[in-house]
Amino acid sequence: MDGDWFGMAASAAGGGVFGVVGTALGRLAGYFEMRQQNAFEEKKWAHDVSLARLTMEADAVRSEMELATEREAGAWDGLSASLHAQAALVSGYPFVDAIRALTRPALTLLLWVITALVFFNVDAAEKARIVETAVFAATAATLWWFGDRSSPTLRSGKT
Incomplete structure (x- = not known):
């Protein structure tokens, strides 16, 4: 056991x-x-x-x-x-349409002619100030007038 x-x-x-x-x-x-x-x-x-x-x-x-x-x-x-x-x-009158199409280019050319005339015909004392102002206006107008004709995607900054 x-x-x-x-x-x-x-x-x-x-x-x-x-x-x-x-x-x-x-x-x-x-x-x-x-x-x-x-x-x-x-x-x-x-x-x-x-x-x-x-x-x-x-x-x-x-x-x-x-x-x-x-x-x-x-x-x-x-x-x-x-x-x-x-x-x-479009007016139907070719002369009116031609004038309308040439307005911006003609104004631009006229502005640059005025700028050149001022540059060459102004006293030396006032020349710097007047020319700076005229060049500013001519450049701004040129870039604005023709830049305004760019495509909508370029104006909005998107490619």
Whole structure:
């Protein structure tokens, strides 16, 4: 009977040790499984972030393209309106249309002729001030008059 108690105690101790080792191995396996699951989740989150970033970039490009399309449509609408307005100005008299077309160039030429006359015919004492003022006016008028005829996209600063 002594052997039976000893055998039973050894079995209980062996079962306990085996149970503890089994639990430790289960926990160790659970740790590695959880670590693998976390690594998978991190990769999934990184993928989701990357996908969201790509979606935002695509939406931004799409919005920019829509804005550019609207801008171009507006430019064409402006050009069309300008052409219709220009057609409405045609009087039917070629002489009147020629005078209207030559107004800005003639005024520009006249302004530069006046500037040259002032430059060559003014006293030296007043020449610097008058010439500076005349050159300023002539340059501003030339650039304004002919710059005003540029395309709408150039005037708005967008290419």
